[in-house]
Amino acid sequence: MRKGDSPKRTGILLRSLVLLCSVLFVRELTAQDLSYYLPDSFSYNPAVPKPKEVIHHEVGEWHVTHDRLVNYMKAIAAAAPDRVKLETMGFTYESRPQVLLIITSPQNHQRLEQIRQEHVQLSDPARSGSLNIDRMPIVVYIGHSIHGNEPSGANASLLTAYHLAAATGKQIDELLNDVVILLDPAFNPDGLQRFSTWANQHKSKTLVTDPDSREFHEVWPGGRYNHYWFDLNRDWLPLVHVKSRNRLQWFHRWKPNILTDHHEQGSNATFFFQPGVPSRVNPLTPAKNQELTAALAKFHAAFLDRIGSLYFTKENYDDFYYGKGSTYPDINGAIGILFEQASSRGHAQQTAHGILRFPFTIRNQFVTALSTLEGAKALRKEFLAWQRDFYKNAMAEANAATVKAYVFGDAHDKTKTALFLQLLRQQQIEVYALNNAVTADGYRFEKGNAWVVPAAQTQYKLIRAIFDKTLQYKDSVFYDITSWTLPLAYGIPYAELTAASYSPSLRGEPVGDVTLPQGTVNGGKSGYAYLFEWDEYFAPRALYELQQAGILAKVATNAFETTAGGSARRFDYGTIIIPVSLQEKNADELYELVQQVAQRNHITVYAVSSGSVLSGSDLGSGKMAVLSKPSMAMLVGTGVNALDAGEIWFLLDQRFGMPVTHLETGAFNRVKLDKYNTLIMVGGNYSELDKDKLKNWVQAGGTLILTEEAVQWAARNGITGVTFRKRNEQQQASVLPYAEREFFQGAQRMSGAIFRAQIDRTHPLAYGYNYAFADLFKSNAVFPEKNKNPWSNPFVYGDKPLQSGYITGENYELLKNSAAVLVNAVGAGRVISIADNPNFRAFWLGGTKLFMNAIFFGRIIDAASAR
Ligand SMILES: [Zn+2]
Numbered sequence: 001m002r003k004g005d006s007p008k009r010t011g012i013l014l015r016s017l018v019l020l021c022s023v024l025f026v027r028e029l030t031a032q033d034l035s036y037y038l039p040d041s042f043s044y045n046p047a048v049p050k051p052k053e054v055i056h057h058e059v060g061e062w063h064v065t066h067d068r069l070v071n072y073m074k075a076i077a078a079a080a081p082d083r084v085k086l087e088t089m090g091f092t093y094e095s096r097p098q099v100l101l102i103i104t105s106p107q108n109h110q111r112l113e114q115i116r117q118e119h120v121q122l123s124d125p126a127r128s129g130s131l132n133i134d135r136m137p138i139v140v141y142i143g144h145s146i147h148g149n150e151p152s153g154a155n156a157s158l159l160t161a162y163h164l165a166a167a168t169g170k171q172i173d174e175l176l177n178d179v180v181i182l183l184d185p186a187f188n189p190d191g192l193q194r195f196s197t198w199a200n201q202h203k204s205k206t207l208v209t210d211p212d213s214r215e216f217h218e219v220w221p222g223g224r225y226n227h228y229w230f231d232l233n234r235d236w237l238p239l240v241h242v243k244s245r246n247r248l249q250w251f252h253r254w255k256p257n258i259l260t261d262h263h264e265q266g267s268n269a270t271f272f273f274q275p276g277v278p279s280r281v282n283p284l285t286p287a288k289n290q291e292l293t294a295a296l297a298k299f300h301a302a303f304l305d306r307i308g309s310l311y312f313t314k315e316n317y318d319d320f321y322y323g324k325g326s327t328y329p330d331i332n333g334a335i336g337i338l339f340e341q342a343s344s345r346g347h348a349q350q351t352a353h354g355i356l357r358f359p360f361t362i363r364n365q366f367v368t369a370l371s372t373l374e375g376a377k378a379l380r381k382e383f384l385a386w387q388r389d390f391y392k393n394a395m396a397e398a399n400a401a402t403v404k405a406y407v408f409g410d411a412h413d414k415t416k417t418a419l420f421l422q423l424l425r426q427q428q429i430e431v432y433a434l435n436n437a438v439t440a441d442g443y444r445f446e447k448g449n450a451w452v453v454p455a456a457q458t459q460y461k462l463i464r465a466i467f468d469k470t471l472q473y474k475d476s477v478f479y480d481i482t483s484w485t486l487p488l489a490y491g492i493p494y495a496e497l498t499a500a501s502y503s504p505s506l507r508g509e510p511v512g513d514v515t516l517p518q519g520t521v522n523g524g525k526s527g528y529a530y531l532f533e534w535d536e537y538f539a540p541r542a543l544y545e546l547q548q549a550g551i552l553a554k555v556a557t558n559a560f561e562t563t564a565g566g567s568a569r570r571f572d573y574g575t576i577i578i579p580v581s582l583q584e585k586n587a588d589e590l591y592e593l594v595q596q597v598a599q600r601n602h603i604t605v606y607a608v609s610s611g612s613v614l615s616g617s618d619l620g621s622g623k624m625a626v627l628s629k630p631s632m633a634m635l636v637g638t639g640v641n642a643l644d645a646g647e648i649w650f651l652l653d654q655r656f657g658m659p660v661t662h663l664e665t666g667a668f669n670r671v672k673l674d675k676y677n678t679l680i681m682v683g684g685n686y687s688e689l690d691k692d693k694l695k696n697w698v699q700a701g702g703t704l705i706l707t708e709e710a711v712q713w714a715a716r717n718g719i720t721g722v723t724f725r726k727r728n729e730q731q732q733a734s735v736l737p738y739a740e741r742e743f744f745q746g747a748q749r750m751s752g753a754i755f756r757a758q759i760d761r762t763h764p765l766a767y768g769y770n771y772a773f774a775d776l777f778k779s780n781a782v783f784p785e786k787n788k789n790p791w792s793n794p795f796v797y798g799d800k801p802l803q804s805g806y807i808t809g810e811n812y813e814l815l816k817n818s819a820a821v822l823v824n825a826v827g828a829g830r831v832i833s834i835a836d837n838p839n840f841r842a843f844w845l846g847g848t849k850l851f852m853n854a855i856f857f858g859r860i861i862d863a864a865s866a867r
Contacts, residue, residue, distance in 0.1 A: 044163075064154065066193040072158055079165065092226070103176070119180075122384060140258045141254070141256035145186055146261065147233065149218060151223075152358070153341075157186070175373060187243075195218065226243065230842070261324075261325035268353070270342055276316070280474075283474070296372065304364065306367075342361065395458070407445050411446060416491070425513075435505060519602045523565040525588070526587070530594050531575055536601075562612075564607070632855065635686065686713055703855075704831045724783055755777075756801050764860055782835045784819045797816060819835065
């Protein structure tokens with residue numbers, strides 16, 4: 001046996017032991033029957049089907065597709081109904097079921113609802129004191145492969161389900177008596193399906209282990225992501241996706257004590273389990289959480305030692321951003337555990353440790369699911385007590401805190417405010433209508449348009465995680481973003497209320513189910529014109545629906561006052577005007593359409609009967625610019641940042657009902673571009689793109705929208721004249737010892753923070769914003785100098801732009817007084833450069849208007865203002 005053939009699981013230490021190596025290798029060849037995986041101390045009920053009987057291959061022989069995975073889970077539930085109950089949590093974008101197995105002893109199943117109700121009382125300090133923890137089962141949620149191309153977890157769930165359903169004897173009976181298991185076989189069904197198809201279609205009968213083989217190199221965008229190319233492991237807090245919302249309902253229905261999150265890492269690594277880097281734990285997470293994580297880690301170590309697997313802890317991974325599956329539980333009285341298995345990516349691949357085989361990766365995930373359950377059983381009372389204490393302590397902290405409540409609301413954008421309310425309710429947060437007007441932090445909050453979140457409630461910790469700004473950090477290296485203050489992300493006015501400014505009398509009715517505002521036509525049918533303002537979230541969708549129906553619409557580039565609905569009313573910059581006489585539809589048909597559009601988009605449309613205004617420009621003025629319907633393409637494919645492109649696809653498709661062609665970079669050079677008036681480019685490598693063709697298209701009148709690194713690309717390739725500020729790289733040298741170099745490099749990375757830009761509200765790109773600023777999210781090192789023409793920098797950063805998050809002093813100096821958004825006229829066209837990410841993870845609703853303005857109003861920006 002050649003050295004290189006040694007299976008990774010023998011570990012490098014054993015390589016020289018040829019005899020032992022060959023014994024293990026023989027076992028590896030037969031690895032695909034269940035004996036390779038299952039502990040030998042159990043016998044199994046033959047009435048429960050083994051995976052192969054349902055999915056038609058051994059575990060690890062092929063990558064299980066999501067369909068087969070679900071089939072097996074159904075078969076398990078059917079064969080062992082006294083232990084296993086299958087629930088369907090919902091469906092993905094591609095209509096795959098999200099199934100959840102509830103596994104516990106037959107006795108527990110008989111009183112499952114009672115167990116659940118008692119269990120969730122641990123999270124309620126008002127009731128938890130009287131509970132008897134001695135007899136309560138612990139609840140463990142086991143979750144897999146939220147990144148679809150990290151499949152060992154999902155494949156291991158076949159084994160976990162089989163073992164828990166079929167094992168017999170005292171040991172399993174005791175486990176199932178003490179533990180209620182929520183087994184989620186696949187956090188990301190659409191991604192798993194995509195990846196399994198790729199890996200399987202490239203499998204050779206004679207396994208090819210060369211890492212350069214196509215099997216190990218998925219085509220763009222890969223199976224990591226969900227349908228819209230999002231990383232679902234960032235969505236536990238913002239809940240943008242239906243999958244996350246479905247899953248979270250079950251999380252809170254059961255409030256597990258432990259949640260496991262089974263991932264994969266680079267192929268040359270070993271196995272990671274938490275705790276992660278101690279200095280990178282979110283300060284809102286209590287120290288006890290990490291103690292319990294460490295106590296559980298002893299079980300993972302012992303179980304992995306037993307099968308000879310190498311592992312590491314306390315490095316690389318952190319517990320900071322609560323949108324991750326292994327961190328979200330930490331702010332909910334539970335313990336989240338991240339597992340990271342070195343990925344075979346396909347079926348077997350050469351690595352630094354020899355050949356890494358898919359079954360080996362599956363076995364480590366299965367073994368750590370078992371170690372989690374064993375640890376949960378052994379530490380049951382400690383975990384249950386911790387859940388109770390977490391909420392008791394949180395309430396005590398809330399009562400002692402300076403901030404007594406948070407007030408928020410945007411009278412101009414009721415829909416966006418309602419979407420924020422929905423999020424808070426989904427996160428189990430109590431919210432009340434504001435009962436009396438209050439002024440705080442420079443904002444006036446009025447009854448009817450504002451809400452209040454008292455701090456003293458069960459979810460106090462999570463409220464802090466949502467509302468806090470963060471400016472102090474123990475570490476300067478981050479695995480993910482450093483701040484996500486959600487009212488800033490939504491762009492909704494908010495303020496903290498202290499004992500001096502808060503009284504319980506500010507609380508009105510509690511908010512239950514949140515519905516979006518009722519859209520109406522104020523003033524009924526018009527024979528002259530309809531108007532609607534641009535500040536409501538779905539106003540752009542309303543405009544697009546009208547344009548789709550062939551309606552000619554104009555936009556007001558000046559504010560004006562006119563009589564609407566019987567009284568004088570001011571209409572702001574960006575008001576949309578639909579003159580009745582210019583349409584092909586008659587007045588009745590138009591009214592019918594406008595009513596539907598108002599209702600579907602939750603906006604108020606005003607009927608007016610005259611073009612003569614009280615002040616400002618009349619409706620027939622040249623200041624009312626005719627709008628053309630966007631016809632859009634976005635460049636996608638290899639080299640393009642899939643996350644950024646996916647955010648735009650999701651925004652346009654799911655939120656705004658607007659089609660966007662996905663134009664492959666490889667196809668760009670041969671397609672006719674004149675069918676598009678708008679092209680979108682996000683950060684990416686566009687080296688093969690025909691730059692002259694792109695520039696000619698802009699010169700002929702196209703609107704090119706660039707975000708993040710694409711701003712640099714366009715400047716580098718002579719499409720714009722934008723220039724950039726750069727860090728003096730010389731300063732880096734010899735600051736830290738070699739062994740600490742990662743800290744220097746890591747700190748310089750722009751992990752993501754929130755900055756406030758000053759905006760010119762009269763500029764078309766700022767229409768719909770109601771304040772002189774907008775909060776933007778930056779996670780790149782693109783720092784453009786302002787254009788010389790002052791009207792071509794509608795969003796700029798001032799001297800103190802940082803709102804929340806971490807940035808090094810060097811980077812901050814570069815950001816201060818730089819441009820956030822620039823417009824450059826190129827021939828008859830416009831290039832709109834947005835240096836930040838206005839659509840960050842689709843929860844940055846405060847950037848939506850900027851992006852939609854670029855799409856709808858880019859063409860009406862005065863060319864002279866941008867040269
Ligand atoms: Zn992962």
